[in-house]
Amino acid sequence: MSTTPAPALTPAALHRLVxxxxxxxxxxxxxPGEFRTAHIPGSHNVPLQTLIEHRAEFLPHLDGDVVLVCRSGQRAARARQTLAGAGLPDLRVLEGGVVAWETAGSPVERGPERWDMERQVRLVAGSVVLxxxxxxxxxxxxxLIGTAIGAGLTYAALSNSCAMGVLLSRLPYNRGPRADVRALIAGLRSAS
Structure with missing residues (x-):
């Protein structure tokens, strides 16, 4: 993974643009589960894994006037790297993600409350270690099982990836409806 930081847009700057x-x-x-809980009004939910798997299909419908958003900015930075590697280098990432956006007092649309992925990882890892x-x-x-979990969390921090988070995101509680790539692309096309 590249260590070049993603061009960021602060919540205040984005709020001003809006x-x-x-x-x-x-x-x-x-x-989709995280998105349904709380998201920035007008945003499009394109889960990271869907974006990675179908980047060639999304590329023609994206331009430099796109800001990538996640909870804290890390998954958005990974999405930016993926799309930059596919030929779209000018995307920006919302600095601090939805957490920073909401902390700044900017509006969010809310759905049913659920635990975010980071909290789920902490619960599972802590429970296994305990x-x-x-x-x-x-x-x-x-x-030794707890030791292995500790090693996995250390690797996750160093590599900026989380295998446990990926596994938890596949649970029905987190997945929500399967992403319909054609519908997502149609939504992007109509928003441009």
Missing amino acids: QEGRAPRLLDVRT TTGLLGVFVPGAH
Whole structure:
């Protein structure tokens, strides 16, 4: 992965563009479940995995006036790298993601409340470490499972990826309806 930071757009700058009627197209690359919980009005949900798998189909419908959005900016930066590698280098990332947008007092559309992916990862990892630590008192070697989880979390931080998050995003609770690539592209086309 490249260490070049993605060009960022602050929540204040984006809010100003929206108020002036010059809003860029917003692509929210979070899971459909996360998107339904809270998203920036007018944004399009194109889950990161869908964007990666179908980037060639999306490319003709995107231009430099697109801002990529996720929870904190990390998945959006990954989406930017993917699209830059496919020939679209001028995309920007919302600095701090939806969290920073909402913290700045900007409007969000809300749906049913659910836990975000980061919180789910912390719950699962913490539960496994706690359980295997307690189990290790009775079963020799059980604590090594917790050690493996710790190693995985360390790798996730260093590589800026999270295998546990990817696995959790595939659960029905997080997936929501399957992304219809044609409908997503049609939505992007009508917004341009």
